[in-house]
Amino acid sequence: MQPTHAEVARTLAAGHLPATAHIACRPGPLPVRHVTDAHGRVLLLSPRDGAVTAALSPAPGTDDTALVLDISDVPPVAGAPSLGRVWVSGWATLLAGDEARQAALDYADSDPASDLLDVGTTQVIHRMDVAEVRYERHGVLVEVDPDEFAEAEPDPLRAIEFDLITDLADHHVEEMAGYVRRQLGPAARPGDEPRVVRLDRYGFLVRLGARLARLSFPRPVADRHDLAHLLHPVLCGRCAHRDEAA
Structure with a gap:
């Protein structure tokens, strides 16, 4: 989307x-x-x-x-x-x-x-x-x-997009990189260092070197709180491992 x-x-x-x-x-x-x-x-x-x-x-x-x-x-x-x-x-x-x-x-x-x-x-x-x-x-x-x-409706995340991306870059680089690699599968090349560069209600855009990849959310998000709820399994390592084991 x-x-x-x-x-x-x-x-x-x-x-x-x-x-x-x-x-x-x-x-x-x-x-x-x-x-x-x-x-x-x-x-x-x-x-x-x-x-x-x-x-x-x-x-x-x-x-x-x-x-x-x-x-x-x-x-x-x-x-x-x-x-x-x-x-x-x-x-x-x-x-x-x-x-x-x-x-x-x-x-x-x-x-x-x-x-x-x-x-x-x-x-x-x-x-x-x-x-x-x-x-x-x-x-x-x-x-x-x-x-x-x-x-x-204007995108509810645009006014805080910089803050959200900065927070991901400062505190969740490894979790997001792992999630992106899992989502891209074979399309993720060795040595790629995924970096989120844009966010909107429908998903986020990731830069991998010279390439860009868009990953969609399961549903549009309503606000910052809704985004945090949706990303919690991704950013919480233990939750991600538990979900993979399941």
Whole structure:
């Protein structure tokens, strides 16, 4: 099992990666702070008197502004492949009153930034209604349906992927190497030193020298606790030996 294009696009746009905005009829691009809410709409947080807010000021007679968000993956560790790049296009509208307060709460679900408390005074929130999503990886460009993008769930492990991989590298190298060799069987070459370089809800990617191998979980995991439960037999040597004996 692997994530769909819509799931990867939602993961990249979730808000943990840097983004730049190309705003219609404005110089740029401009760096922006953003998250994607539970409905797949992008929320932009910016200073009231800042360059982003000024650039998003609608033209006379309109109440929204067209823009494109450009977001590229940043691999968590050296030797890890990139998940690619996503462009999210749509129209941004400045929120006020109850809508702005609710948007701040929605924003805090993904990023509890302290300056969300200043929304309505020194900070503003724009909501971007998504019209088009394009996802690119290895030179292949895919159009993602906006409804599928909205319905997809971002990967629950992406924000903590670096911490998880670092923990495996610091404390469980031998256990993971043994597990990978058992799973790969004859495909594991002598001298290979398996190293986990990516993790997602469906499995993990292992680097073996110049090669990469993907190993899938028996089921998608829900969160860090669920992942720990699923990997416990792998990381607990005695459990692994007992299971093999059985």
